[in-house]
Amino acid sequence: MDLVLQPFLRSLETGSVYALAALGIIIVWRTSLVMHFAQGSMGMFAGTAVAFVFNRSGMPLWQAVLVGVAVAVALGFLVDFAIIRRLKRATAVGKEIITLGLIMVFLGLAPIVFGTDPMLLPRFIPSGDIKLGDANISYNGLLNILIGVVIAAGLFLLLQRTKLGLAVRATASNEPTARLMGIPTRSVTLLAWALAGVLGMLAAVMIAPTTTVTPTFMNTVQVSALFACVLGGFQTFYGPVVGAYLIAVVSNFLKLYVSSVWGDQLMYLIILVFLLFRPNGLFGKTYMQKV
Amino acid sequence: MSTSTATRTASPLSLIVQPLRNAHVQFIVFGALLCLLPAIAKAGGMRNSTLSTLAFVLIYAIVALGLNLLLGYSGLISLGTAGFVGLGAYLAAYFQDDLKLGFWVALLAALVVPTFIGLLVGFVSLRVRSIYLAIASLCIAEILLKTFEQLDWFTHGTAGKQSKYPVVFGLQTDRATMFIIIVIALVLVMMLTYNTVHGQLGRALHAMRSSEVAAQAMGVNVLKYKLFAFSMATLYAGLGGALYLFFLRSSYPSTWNLFLSLNIIAMVVVGGLRSIFGTVAGAFVIFAVPELVLKKLPVIGDVAGLPYIFSGLLIVLVIMFFPTGLKGLADLARRPFQRLRANRSESGPPGPDPSDRVDPTGPETVLTAAEEVRPA
Amino acid sequence: MSDQEVLRIDHLSISFGGLKALDDLSFGIKDQEIFGLIGPNGAGKTTVFNCVTQFYRPDAGDVFLTVDQSRLHSRDRHLVDDLGQARLNLVGRPVHSIIRLGLVRTFQNVEVVKELSLLDNVLVGGHIDFKATMAEQIFRLPRARREEKTYRAKALSVLDFLGIGHLAGQLAGGQPYGVLKKLEMARTLMAEPRLIILDEPAAGLNDSETEDLAQTIRAIRDQYGCAVWLVEHDMRLVMNVCERICAISFGKFLALGTPSEIQSNKLVQEAYLGEQE
Numbered sequence: 001m002d003l004v005l006q007p008f009l010r011s012l013e014t015g016s017v018y019a020l021a022a023l024g025i026i027i028v029w030r031t032s033l034v035m036h037f038a039q040g041s042m043g044m045f046a047g048t049a050v051a052f053v054f055n056r057s058g059m060p061l062w063q064a065v066l067v068g069v070a071v072a073v074a075l076g077f078l079v080d081f082a083i084i085r086r087l088k089r090a091t092a093v094g095k096e097i098i099t100l101g102l103i104m105v106f107l108g109l110a111p112i113v114f115g116t117d118p119m120l121l122p123r124f125i126p127s128g129d130i131k132l133g134d135a136n137i138s139y140n141g142l143l144n145i146l147i148g149v150v151i152a153a154g155l156f157l158l159l160q161r162t163k164l165g166l167a168v169r170a171t172a173s174n175e176p177t178a179r180l181m182g183i184p185t186r187s188v189t190l191l192a193w194a195l196a197g198v199l200g201m202l203a204a205v206m207i208a209p210t211t212t213v214t215p216t217f218m219n220t221v222q223v224s225a226l227f228a229c230v231l232g233g234f235q236t237f238y239g240p241v242v243g244a245y246l247i248a249v250v251s252n253f254l255k256l257y258v259s260s261v262w263g264d265q266l267m268y269l270i271i272l273v274f275l276l277f278r279p280n281g282l283f284g285k286t287y288m289q290k291v
Numbered sequence: 292m293s294t295s296t297a298t299r300t301a302s303p304l305s306l307i308v309q310p311l312r313n314a315h316v317q318f319i320v321f322g323a324l325l326c327l328l329p330a331i332a333k334a335g336g337m338r339n340s341t342l343s344t345l346a347f348v349l350i351y352a353i354v355a356l357g358l359n360l361l362l363g364y365s366g367l368i369s370l371g372t373a374g375f376v377g378l379g380a381y382l383a384a385y386f387q388d389d390l391k392l393g394f395w396v397a398l399l400a401a402l403v404v405p406t407f408i409g410l411l412v413g414f415v416s417l418r419v420r421s422i423y424l425a426i427a428s429l430c431i432a433e434i435l436l437k438t439f440e441q442l443d444w445f446t447h448g449t450a451g452k453q454s455k456y457p458v459v460f461g462l463q464t465d466r467a468t469m470f471i472i473i474v475i476a477l478v479l480v481m482m483l484t485y486n487t488v489h490g491q492l493g494r495a496l497h498a499m500r501s502s503e504v505a506a507q508a509m510g511v512n513v514l515k516y517k518l519f520a521f522s523m524a525t526l527y528a529g530l531g532g533a534l535y536l537f538f539l540r541s542s543y544p545s546t547w548n549l550f551l552s553l554n555i556i557a558m559v560v561v562g563g564l565r566s567i568f569g570t571v572a573g574a575f576v577i578f579a580v581p582e583l584v585l586k587k588l589p590v591i592g593d594v595a596g597l598p599y600i601f602s603g604l605l606i607v608l609v610i611m612f613f614p615t616g617l618k619g620l621a622d623l624a625r626r627p628f629q630r631l632r633a634n635r636s637e638s639g640p641p642g643p644d645p646s647d648r649v650d651p652t653g654p655e656t657v658l659t660a661a662e663e664v665r666p667a
Numbered sequence: 668m669s670d671q672e673v674l675r676i677d678h679l680s681i682s683f684g685g686l687k688a689l690d691d692l693s694f695g696i697k698d699q700e701i702f703g704l705i706g707p708n709g710a711g712k713t714t715v716f717n718c719v720t721q722f723y724r725p726d727a728g729d730v731f732l733t734v735d736q737s738r739l740h741s742r743d744r745h746l747v748d749d750l751g752q753a754r755l756n757l758v759g760r761p762v763h764s765i766i767r768l769g770l771v772r773t774f775q776n777v778e779v780v781k782e783l784s785l786l787d788n789v790l791v792g793g794h795i796d797f798k799a800t801m802a803e804q805i806f807r808l809p810r811a812r813r814e815e816k817t818y819r820a821k822a823l824s825v826l827d828f829l830g831i832g833h834l835a836g837q838l839a840g841g842q843p844y845g846v847l848k849k850l851e852m853a854r855t856l857m858a859e860p861r862l863i864i865l866d867e868p869a870a871g872l873n874d875s876e877t878e879d880l881a882q883t884i885r886a887i888r889d890q891y892g893c894a895v896w897l898v899e900h901d902m903r904l905v906m907n908v909c910e911r912i913c914a915i916s917f918g919k920f921l922a923l924g925t926p927s928e929i930q931s932n933k934l935v936q937e938a939y940l941g942e943q944e
Contacts (some may be wrong), residue, residue: 035422046468083607087659093366094658096422097560100368101606107550108596108603116595212531215596219549223433228428234420257561265437268430272415275427483805490804490811491790491797491818497780498791505778508720509854510766510795519801 014165014249015285016148020203021225022232022240023155024196029234030172031185031192032084034095038102040222041067042079043200044215045106050205051119051213061124065205072201076194084193085186100280101117110215121208144206151199152241159237168192178203220264224248233281242282247271314485314567321568322478325349329467339466344540344582346470349477350534355558356484356567361520362556363564364488364496366657367421371412371428372555374435375405375525377547379532381446382438384454384542394457394537401533402526409525414519424521430464432552439544451543454536469538476534480527480643481567487523488565494519500657554578557602561609563618564657572617577602605633612657670700672733673862673894674719674770675754679728680918681718689725690919696862698733701888702896703909705929707938710735711918712898713775716864720772721762730757732862734768735861769861773851775870780838785831785850788839792854818857825853828890829883844875849883856887862894863887865886869901877901881908906930914938 021039028036050068054061079102087095123140130137159165170178171188179185203221211217225240228247232239247267255263278284310316331344354376358567361367386397408431418425431619439446446452456464459472487493495516503513536542554577562573581598591597609616679692684778688711696702704712706801717723719730736744736751736797746753755768765771771792779788796818799811826832829849834842839850855863865884881904888895901903905912906926914921914929914939922929929935 009314035425037425083611084602086611089659090610090614091366091658091660093362093368093421096368096425097556097658098610100370100556101603101610102598103601104550104553104557105607106603108601109598111596112594114602223429226429229398230423261441262437265434268434272412272427272430275419275423276415279423308858486807487805490796490807490815492801492804494780494783494787495794497787498794501780501782502774502778504722507722507762508766508772508774508793509791510763510789510858512761512763544738634764663918 003256005133005135007256009132009135009141010012011249011252012145012148012245013137013141013248014207014252015245016144016246017203017207017221017250018224018228019148019152019241020137020199020206021221022177022228022244023152023237024199024203025225025229026234026240027154027155027168027192027199028196029229029270030237031168031189032095033092033098033173033175035092035226036099036196036225037096037222038106039196039200041103041106041215042075042197043202043204043221044218045110046060046075046197047121047204047208047213048110048213050201051121051208052114054121055119061122065201068201068205072192072197076197077190080096080190081191084189085201107215118212118214121205121213123209133168140209147202147206149283151202152238156237160232164191176283197222216265218223227268227283230275231271231281233284235280236283239283295382309613315482316480318481318485318567321481322474323472325477326471329470333467341583342470345578346473346538347535348574348579349473349571350531350538351555351558351578352571353477353480353534354528354531355555355562355570355574356480357524357531358555359559359564359566359570360484360487360496360527361524362559363657364493364500365421365517365520365579366500367417367517367521368425368556369428369521370425370523370549370552371430371432371435372524372528373547373549373551374428374432375409375526375528376532376535376551377439377542377544378405378408378435379529380536381452381532382529383533383536384452385445387457387537388452388454394459397457398530398533401529403529404528405532406522406526409522410518413521417517421517424517429549432547433550436544436547439547441477446542446544449544451541452536454540454542456540457537464537466538471637473534473538476530477571480530484567494520555604557606560618560658563616566616566618569616569618569621576617577605580641610658617631669856669935672696672731673698673700674733674896675729675731676715676719676728677731678687679702679715679718679725679730681714681723681725681727687918689718692728692915692918692920694920696894696896697911699888699892700894701884701908701910702894703905703912704896704898704915705905705912706915706921709916710938712915713866714918715915716772716866716898719757720765720770720864721757721760725758728758731755732757732768732770735860738767738769739768740855745943761774762821766858766860769858770864771855771858771860771862772864773848773868774854774864775866777844777847777851779839779847779850779854781838781918783839784836785826785839785842785846786819786835787847788850789879790818792816792857797857822853822857825856828856828886831854831872844871845879848872848880848888852883852887859891862891862896865899865923867897867899868897869899869904877904882902884908 021043024039025036028034037071046068049071052066053059053067083098086094124143125139128139130139130142159168167188168182170181170183171185175185204218207221208217224247225244228243229240231246232241232243250270251264251267254266258266306459311320328337328342328345331337332339358369358372361369382404383397383401386392386400387394412427412431413424416423440449456469458464462468464472488496495506495511498509498511499513499516507513558573558577559570561576562571563569581601585597585601586592613619674696676695677693679689680687681689691929692715704715706712714723718725731754734753734755735751736747739747739753743753743755746755747915757765780791797814799808799814804811823832823835827860829852831846831849834846839847868880884895885908887893909926911924912926912929913923914935921934921938922932924932
């Protein structure tokens with residue numbers, strides 16, 4: 001087995017999962033300036049819905065994922081429509097604490113709605129792998145990497161090249177001005193929350209085959225996605241994606257070559273030390289506060 | 292004004308009421324009343340399990356008071372509270388039971404080490420955006436949780452660390468005396484917190500919360516005061532952890548997860564930011580109501596996730612509809628009485644300390660802000 | 668007024684994203700002078716303030732402040748001249764350290780703590796005077812209590828001086844704009860500064876309040892012996908109260924002189940007329 005290429009390929013797989021979750025966080029941050037702490041637990045809820053539908057109805061996985069998309073969009077709409085949008089006077093801190101409250105709500109709701117038994121979710125492509133020298137990667141792993149890269153690239157194109165992307169970027173840079181210029185910022189924000197939900201659900205469905213579907217199965221993904229945003233900086237959409245892959249690679253190699261137990265913890269420490277030297281992240285710029 | 296006050300103090304009722312205006316006297320009276328609870332339990336007026344639940348309410352109230360200094364005065368969120376409480380608990384157990392250094396050394400260790408780590412984490416993360424503290428503290432909480440699970444010689448891993456009631460001043464404590472020690476700690480913490488926010492220190496914190504830019508222009512070193520608020524939060528967390536261990540005499544890693552941290556935030560939000568009694572009440576609502584009330588409800592009482600939903604929904608609803616929390620509720624209830632008293636004395640009542648009152652232009656400035664605040 | 672300069676701005680430049688907000692700007696303010704900085708919208712007036720008080724770090728140039736020996740940190744003591752003063756370059760110093768050197772500012776959109784009383788707000792301005800450590804304050808040790816008493820009295824006298832002493836116990840939130848403006852000035856006076864910077868003090872005030880403000884500014888200078896530097900749009904106030912005025916346009920120096928000299932200056936007239944077209 002190739003002891004460099006093999007863990008690297010595995011890292012790309014988990015990196016894609018982290019990247020999708022991080023994109024969800026960053027898109028909400030850029031449109032509402034709110035740190036979306038509930039991204040992981042909303043993804044967990046929608047992902048558990050996929051597992052529930054798949055296990056109970058016997059429908060094909062891709063159909064169950066479509067149900068998951070519907071659930072995720074509905075959740076995103078609901079959170080923005082019923083809560084975030086009504087918070088006329090809430091500060092960013094107030095909204096962030098609300099997303100923290102939502103973590104508990106979804107965590108408490110999941111076992112009530114879907115039952116307390118842990119569920120399993122299979123891979124999209126059950127078997128088969130490709131040899132790359134001494135390393136190998138499963139078709140499903142390849143698909144996961146592809147999904148991550150395609151969605152990230154697709155989002156960049158959407159944001160940079162389309163009118164919708166322009167609206168999102170305008171909302172991100174200055175919401176009141178964008179609203180005055182006739183951009184439907186409310187729809188943009190609504191879309192951002194729904195998109196975040198779908199990205200979280202996809203991340204959940206992709207990570208689920210490696211574990212069992214319980215209310216806490218997205219915890220590592222959520223934590224890694226937050227750190228990916230810190231590492232990549234909050235000012236760009238590509239920074240967190242790069243951060244996500246980097247975190248996956250570093251964590252995998254630390255676990256393999258340094259300590260299988262303390263790998264993640266070492267990486268967290270590295271991130272803290274990194275913050276000391278580049279507080280705005282890899283691609284972040286220092287920004288000037290207007291006085 | 293002073294003459295009318297003098298005539299009113301002549302009545303015997305005022306002789307009791309007047310000293311109660313002093314916040315420190317209020318805290319001591321509150322503590323004295325709490326000290327009656329173990330006796331009531333002993334006499335059969337209350338179940339021992341209820342007494343234990345209340346002890347945990349008081350312990351978490353101490354922790355929440357620290358977080359309230361952080362969140363209420365600097366708008367900073369910590370997601371690492373549980374980690375620091377757990378660290379305090381394990382340190383207390385290690386120094387008392389493994390090193391046999393006694394109650395006071397154990398307590399000191401539980402105070403100093405988490406505060407020191409908190410200072411380091413704060414220093415790293417507070418120089419950028421405020422939200423970085425939340426993520427950095429989450430980082431440290433993850434590291435601590437793993438440590439609790441893996442570091443066998445220190446924590447006894449997932450099997451759990453066992454301890455015993457401490458000997459304090461040569462006296463072997465038990466459930467009732469530990470309860471009283473917890474009450475004393477809480478009252479001390481309430482008094483120190485009051486002092487903290489009512490002197491120049493508090494004014495600097497207020498200035499920072501209101502406008503960091505203006506505070507800096509007035510010579511307030513914003514980083515220093517944020518660090519101060521965060522280290523107070525970790526100090527109180529460490530104290531809470533030590534008391535937790537001395538009271539329960541065991542600690543398991545699974546206790547110190549993110550949801551405890553979120554529950555502490557819920558206590559602060561529900562109780563009301565920057566309110567001392569409110570925080571204690573918030574701790575009661577978040578910790579005791581699920582234990583004492585929700586569990587006993589028919590049908591839904593057995594649902595495992597119910598306490599989570601309860602805390603989570605309360606956070607959402609309070610911020611949406613009543614951001615001043617229980618403190619604001621108490622102010623609303625008191626208003627008719629204040630008006631009554633104002634009508635009775637011509638020159639108006641001396642009134643409580645102005646910082647204890649609701650801001651007339653908008654109740655909150657950390658969770659919510661008046662709309663015109665946003666500069667063009 | 669002596670001829671000694673309290674502040675010297677020396678070849679100051681800063682640009683934001685390629686746009687030069689200040690371009691090689693130089694001028695000085697004399698001791699105990701009432702000095703005005705004017706210019707059309709977007710001329711960079713507030714940017715000058717922010718560069719002086721170190722909220723912005725200028726790309727080039729220096730800002731020298733004349734500081735009394737008593738205010739100096741021990742490491743700067745060697746800079747002291749025969750008169751017991753030192754000229755310190757402010758560039759690069761932390762924002763919160765500037766007030767200690769005797770320079771303090773107000774803000775365009777009044778920044779007071781709404782939840783605190785007027786008295787407490789003024790005490791915030793005395794922050795640098797409090798020597799009691801955090802621990803002394805938390806445990807209410809004698810020094811903390813003594814300082815609280817001393818500075819409370821001082822804050823009251825400042826409020827009285829500005830004619831709002833009767834409101835000392837009231838919350839700042841909900842007070843009329845004129846009171847808040849005075850409160851901000853009271854807060855600056857707590858630090859007994861050598862130079863006060865007022866950022867558009869007349870904005871939002873009516874005619875009689877503006878007239879009152881002019882008198883207050885003079886009274887502050889006479890009573891506290893400090894220089895006052897204001898940025899202002901209200902030309903009547905500037906021409907009425909300032910002894911010297913500097914005009915800038917697009918971050919560049921235009922003219923410096925007495926109010927009448929500035930009023931008759933061709934460049935200044937062009938800059939303002941150009942704006943009206």
